Amino acid sequence: MIRFISRRSIGTTMQAASMASPMSSNSDIDSSSVRKIGKALETYLKHSKQNIAMMEKHRSEFETGKRHLAKMMSLDIHELDQKAIDRAIEYLFPSGLTDPNARPVMRPPDEILPRFQRFEFDEEGRPEGSRFFTLNPKIYGLLSEIGMKTQSVMKFYDEHVGSRNVNKNDLDVANLSGSQWITHEKMKKKLHEKFSNEMYAQILIAFENLAQLQGSSIEHKFLMEYREPLTASTGSKLFGPSIPTVQICAETNRRYAEVVTHCKDTRTTVRVFDAGKGKFNIDGIDLHDFRHLQSREILLAPFIVSSTLGRFDVNATSVSISAETPEAPNRIQKTSIGGQSSLPRAVRHGTSLCIAALNPECTEKLRLSGLLTLDPRKKERSKVNQPGARAKWIWKRR
Amino acid sequence: MSRVILRNFIRNFSSASATVPRTATTTVTQPDSTTLQKATVQPTVLKPYVSKSLQNEQDLFGFEKAVHIDEMFKARLHFGHKIGTVHENMKWALYGERLGVCIFDLETTKKYLVRALNFIAHVSMRGGMILFVTSNRDSMFDVEKAAEEVNQYSHVRKWQSGTLTNTRQLLGASVRLPDTIVFMSTLTSLGESHPAIVEATKMAIPTIGIVDSNSDPAYLTYLIPANDDTPNSTEYLLRLFKMAVKKGQEERKRQQQQEPGK
Amino acid sequence: MAQFVARTERSGNIFSRVTGLIRAGQLSWSDRPLWYDVYVSSPPLSPPDWNVKLAKHGEPIRPIFYEEDVLRAKFYKKYRNTAAIQIDSSKQSISQQFLNEYQIIKNENPTEENKEEEEIFEKTEKRLQENGITLK
Numbered sequence: 001m002i003r004f005i006s007r008r009s010i011g012t013t014m015q016a017a018s019m020a021s022p023m024s025s026n027s028d029i030d031s032s033s034v035r036k037i038g039k040a041l042e043t044y045l046k047h048s049k050q051n052i053a054m055m056e057k058h059r060s061e062f063e064t065g066k067r068h069l070a071k072m073m074s075l076d077i078h079e080l081d082q083k084a085i086d087r088a089i090e091y092l093f094p095s096g097l098t099d100p101n102a103r104p105v106m107r108p109p110d111e112i113l114p115r116f117q118r119f120e121f122d123e124e125g126r127p128e129g130s131r132f133f134t135l136n137p138k139i140y141g142l143l144s145e146i147g148m149k150t151q152s153v154m155k156f157y158d159e160h161v162g163s164r165n166v167n168k169n170d171l172d173v174a175n176l177s178g179s180q181w182i183t184h185e186k187m188k189k190k191l192h193e194k195f196s197n198e199m200y201a202q203i204l205i206a207f208e209n210l211a212q213l214q215g216s217s218i219e220h221k222f223l224m225e226y227r228e229p230l231t232a233s234t235g236s237k238l239f240g241p242s243i244p245t246v247q248i249c250a251e252t253n254r255r256y257a258e259v260v261t262h263c264k265d266t267r268t269t270v271r272v273f274d275a276g277k278g279k280f281n282i283d284g285i286d287l288h289d290f291r292h293l294q295s296r297e298i299l300l301a302p303f304i305v306s307s308t309l310g311r312f313d314v315n316a317t318s319v320s321i322s323a324e325t326p327e328a329p330n331r332i333q334k335t336s337i338g339g340q341s342s343l344p345r346a347v348r349h350g351t352s353l354c355i356a357a358l359n360p361e362c363t364e365k366l367r368l369s370g371l372l373t374l375d376p377r378k379k380e381r382s383k384v385n386q387p388g389a390r391a392k393w394i395w396k397r398r
Numbered sequence: 399m400s401r402v403i404l405r406n407f408i409r410n411f412s413s414a415s416a417t418v419p420r421t422a423t424t425t426v427t428q429p430d431s432t433t434l435q436k437a438t439v440q441p442t443v444l445k446p447y448v449s450k451s452l453q454n455e456q457d458l459f460g461f462e463k464a465v466h467i468d469e470m471f472k473a474r475l476h477f478g479h480k481i482g483t484v485h486e487n488m489k490w491a492l493y494g495e496r497l498g499v500c501i502f503d504l505e506t507t508k509k510y511l512v513r514a515l516n517f518i519a520h521v522s523m524r525g526g527m528i529l530f531v532t533s534n535r536d537s538m539f540d541v542e543k544a545a546e547e548v549n550q551y552s553h554v555r556k557w558q559s560g561t562l563t564n565t566r567q568l569l570g571a572s573v574r575l576p577d578t579i580v581f582m583s584t585l586t587s588l589g590e591s592h593p594a595i596v597e598a599t600k601m602a603i604p605t606i607g608i609v610d611s612n613s614d615p616a617y618l619t620y621l622i623p624a625n626d627d628t629p630n631s632t633e634y635l636l637r638l639f640k641m642a643v644k645k646g647q648e649e650r651k652r653q654q655q656q657e658p659g660k
Numbered sequence: 661m662a663q664f665v666a667r668t669e670r671s672g673n674i675f676s677r678v679t680g681l682i683r684a685g686q687l688s689w690s691d692r693p694l695w696y697d698v699y700v701s702s703p704p705l706s707p708p709d710w711n712v713k714l715a716k717h718g719e720p721i722r723p724i725f726y727e728e729d730v731l732r733a734k735f736y737k738k739y740r741n742t743a744a745i746q747i748d749s750s751k752q753s754i755s756q757q758f759l760n761e762y763q764i765i766k767n768e769n770p771t772e773e774n775k776e777e778e779e780i781f782e783k784t785e786k787r788l789q790e791n792g793i794t795l796k
Contacts, residue, residue, distance in 0.1 A: 044571050125574040126527055130546045133529055133553050133561060133576070135568055140555050148539050434683035438676040441703040447689075448697040472748075481721055490715035494724040501724060513702060520698040563667075577694045599669040602678055604695045616710035617669060619699075 041125045051116040058109035065106065082107070138191040139199055146206040149219050157215035174216040179227040181207060186228070240349070240374020243356045243363070249273070257354035263346035263375055264339075268318040270350025274358050276313030278303075282347055283318055290344065298344040302352040305369045306362035312355065316347045349374060459645045461515040465638070467504045470511075473634035475624040476502045478611030488611050491623030500611040507624050514606045514620040515642040518578065522550075522646030523653075526577030529553060530639075531594050533586040537632040541582055544636040548643040551576060553594070557586075562597040580639060581607035583626040584618070591616075608635060673708045675699055728759050734781065735759075754793065761787050 066085070070077045073088050080088075085106055095103040105112070120128045131137035131144075160166040182190070184200045210216055211223055244259045255274040260267065268282075280287040280299065290296050303309045352371035356363040366372050380389035387393065429437070429447045437444045470476065478484070478492065478500030493503040522528060528550040532541045538554035545552035553561075558568065565573050579598045584607045586592050595617050598605045604619040608626045615621050625631040671677065678696060681687040706714065735758050736742070745753045752760070761784045 041574065047571065121574070124525060127573055130542070130549070130551050131553070132573075133551055134555050135558055135561065144539060144542055144554075151539070428689040429682075431683050434679050437700075438672075438679050441675060441679075441700050444679075444700045448700045484721065486717050487712075487714045489717065489719060489721060492716075492721055494722045496724040500721065510705060513704060516702055517695075517698055520701075521695055524694050524698070526694050596669055599674060600667045602674045602693065604674060604699065615714070617673075617708060619674065619708045620704050621706075 048116060055109055055113070058113065062106075062108055069106070136193060136195055136199070138193040139195045139203070142191065143203060143206055145222075146203075146210055149222065150206075150210045150213065153210065153213050153215050153219060156218060157213070160215075170218050171215050172217050173214060174211050174220045174223055176211055176220075176223060176227060179224070179229055182226055182228050187226070190226075238367075238372055238374075240372075240376070241353060243353050243372070246357050255358060257357035259350045259353045259357075261346055261350045261353070261374060262321060263349065264342040264378060265321050266318050266342045266346045267321050267324075268316050268343070268346040268350055270347055270354060271315045272351055272354035272358065273313040273315070274311070276311065278310035279313045281314065282316040282343070292340055294341060295344040298341060298348050299351075301348055302355055302366060302371050305352075305365055305371060306355050306359065308355060308359060308362070312351075312358070314347070314351055316350065318343055318346065345375065459516060459519045459642070459649075461512045461519070461642070464641070465508050465511055465515070467508055469634070470504050470507065470624075473630050474628050475507060475631050475634065476504050477625045477628065477631075478502055483612040485612055485614055487615050488609060488613065488623065491609075492611065502611070502623050502625070507622065510620070510622050511624070511638070514622050515638060517604070517606065517620055518580070518639060518642040519646040519649075521578050522643045523650045524646075525650060527551060527574065528643060529576035529579045530582060531557075531579055531592065532582035533557075533592060534583045534627065534632070535587065536629060537582065540629075540632060540636060544640055548640050548647070550643060557593050559593060560597075562594070562601050562603070575601060575603060577603065579603055579605045581605065581618070582632060582635065584609055584613040670710060673710075675703070675707075731759055731762060757793065758784060758788065 066080055067077055069085065069088055070080045072092070073080075073084075075084065089104055089106050093104045097103050122128065129137045129141075131140050134140045157171060161171060181204055184197065187200065187203070188194055207223070207226065210219065216223070241259055241261055244257045246255050246257050248254070249256050252273075254276075256271055258269065258271045260269050262268065282299075287296055287299060290299070299314075300309070303312070348371065352366050356366050356372060363372075382388045385393075427447075429444055433443055433447075476493070478488075480498050481495045481500055482498075484492075484500055491502055491506050493501045495501065518528065528545075530541050530545045530550065530552040532538055532554050541554055542552045560568060562575055565571075565575070579594060581592060581595065584592055584595060589612075591614050595605060595607070599617045605617065606620040606622065607613075607615070607618040608622045608624050609615045609618065610624070610626045613626075615623075622635075624635070672680070675696075678687065678693065682689060682692060706712075732755055735755050739754075742754050745755075762780060765780050765783050765787065
């Protein structure tokens with residue numbers, strides 16, 4: 001951010017008085033502190049002040065908007081955090097737009113409005129960064145860094161090839177297998193600077209040149225900073241919660257994994273313990289207490305697929321999602337959770353993820369069987385002039 | 399009567415805001431019209447109106463002693479290009495040609511180099527921004543490093559037309575422009591004059607340029623006729639420039655510390 | 661508009677343009693640029709105009725030749741395969757050593773004026789070979 005000019009009192013407008021002459025006195029400096037700022041800085045400061053005033057106005061508008069929204073949703077203003085605001089806006093302005101960034105949003109102006117400050121400069125107006133006047137300081141800085149490293153690697157190799165007091169691995173080409181150069185967008189975010197596709201191509205050429213040099217393994221760390229794993233872009237990312245990390249229970253010293261998933265309107269927290277007997281405890285209900293055979297089959301499915309029947313113990317607690325939201329029209333807590341299959345399905349999803357965490361060999365099997373994917377379907381809302389979501393009244397031709 | 403202030407023309411800080419605090423006592427008034435008219439031909443006429451009795455001191459930083467001809471010879475500053483490529487306006491700086499290679503007169507070079515170093519030191523003493531420019535691919539990293547070491551600016555890449563004349567559009571806001579531009583090599587990799595020379599002249603920014611025998615010395619304020627291609631010569635010249643800037647900055651610090659102490 | 665006139669680089673060098681603006685009152689004395697004072701106290705040795713024909717414009721460049729060059733040419737014509745000259749080393753090159761030896765021999769017998777260059781040449785060769793320097 002701009003550090004404002006210190007109101008250091010500077011001398012008068014007259015230039016002629018000499019510095020070293022004994023006649024010079026400092027008594028008038030404080031009285032006539034006329035700070036002559038360059039025109040460039042003046043206009044910048046003017047714009048900066050205007051911007052600050054505008055942001056203040058927007059911020060106060062946001063605050064009043066929040067109060068109105070709380071009144072509309074019959075909530076307490078203190079309950080209205082950003083998540084509640086997002087839900088309220090989604091409810092009030094339902095949008096069919098596919099791009100989440102295109103949907104209506106209500107956020108503090110600092111997050112949404114474009115930032116004014118483009119570059120920093122110090123007290124005397126000197127911009128920061130010695131490559132400032134190249135107009136793309138960070139990109140050219142990166143290119144210069146690559147160039148200098150190229151030179152140093154070549155020098156290193158020429159000096160040490162054939163010599164005994166060097167690690168042989170250092171003289172090899174850098175091993176960058178299993179990774180690829182980060183994309184244009186990611187590099188923009190990393191360097192906080194926009195640049196053209198041609199520039200990106202230049203950077204890649206420079207990187208490739210460095211990477212293929214003999215002895216470039218000494219710069220392996222630098223190269224890997226700009227590389228991402230190959231799988232990152234192919235999207236082997238799971239839809240829904242990812243596989244959790246394994247933890248150790250303090251009292252019993254057993255490994256366990258915990259995950260929070262949901263299915264339809266039921267949100268569950270599932271905890272799977274290793275070194276178990278195959279016990280189930282879902283909201284206090286045992287496996288065999290589930291009335292329908294379908295439910296029991298659903299719950300056992302991940303163990304059958306991964307052939308780990310009887311190895312793990314499952315604990316789960318559940319809540320109803322729609323009952324949790326504060327703006328639910330009727331605040332009466334539902335006692336029963338979900339229906340016949342939604343609770344078992346939620347627990348099944350959680351169990352599969354936990355088994356994949358505790359027993360990584362069967363991850364692929366579980367993924368192929370589709371047990372690791374979240375089912376995003378929700379109950380469709382019923383529309384007016386119809387009995388339900390899709391059902392229509394009996395249609396008569398005449 | 400209202401004065402028209404040229405907002406677009408003068409982009410850098412005026413002398414009043416720069417450097418060390420001025421004192422209030424005014425002993426000399428502004429120069430009058432006739433003096434100014436004479437000054438366009440003979441600048442030293444304005445000397446009494448100009449700030450600081452330090453200006454009257456010749457060679458405050460002692461560059462005359464810092465530059466030695468045998469050191470310049472060892473740094474190969476005297477090598478020019480072949481006579482086929484010589485620029486008509488550079489013949490004044492040549493000692494002659496030896497077997498087709500132009501040789502610079504190092505006495506002349508020393509004179510001009512001392513002037514240029516003195517200029518750089520004084521400008522940096524007054525808090526000026528210095529931009530180092532080169533298009534020579536071999537020395538570009540050295541120039542960047544040198545500029546960073548002395549806290550100044552460098553530009554060793556392709557020059558975007560309008561960097562100095564059109565900052566508002568390119569940068570989004572007007573910026574303080576450099577007070578001096580030092581060209582380590584006045585030609586681009588295509589063999590043409592560097593576009594920054596003309597841009598700097600347009601914006602009234604003084605330029606210091608190392609002109610080789612094939613370069614055009616037009617528009618450059620302070621010339622240094624010397625070799626700009628070999629790494630030895632660039633290293634030597636960068637060392638001298640760094641020394642000049644550092645000396646100016648140290649002098650500035652010293653004077654600033656003196657002021658509050660009084 | 662004065663600002664456009666001031667930007668044209670060919671209307672005058674930067675100092676004359678700025679001084680002109682000050683004289684015309686478009687730029688106040690206190691607003692003059694940072695480098696102005698430095699320029700005034702030590703102006704460049706030739707004003708930075710673009711359309712000036714500097715000294716020796718159009719004249720041929722004088723070739724630099726020394727008297728020893730004749731000898732050098734002879735030496736190199738005979739001995740083409742001498743070692744490469746190292747500029748930075750303090751050791752003198754073979755041709756330089758040859759010339760030094762030539763000068764010594766020439767000055768040894770100042771009375772005899774009819775010394776042929778060829779003779780001195782051959783004597784120098786012998787001298788160098790005696791001293792262990794091989795000429796190829």
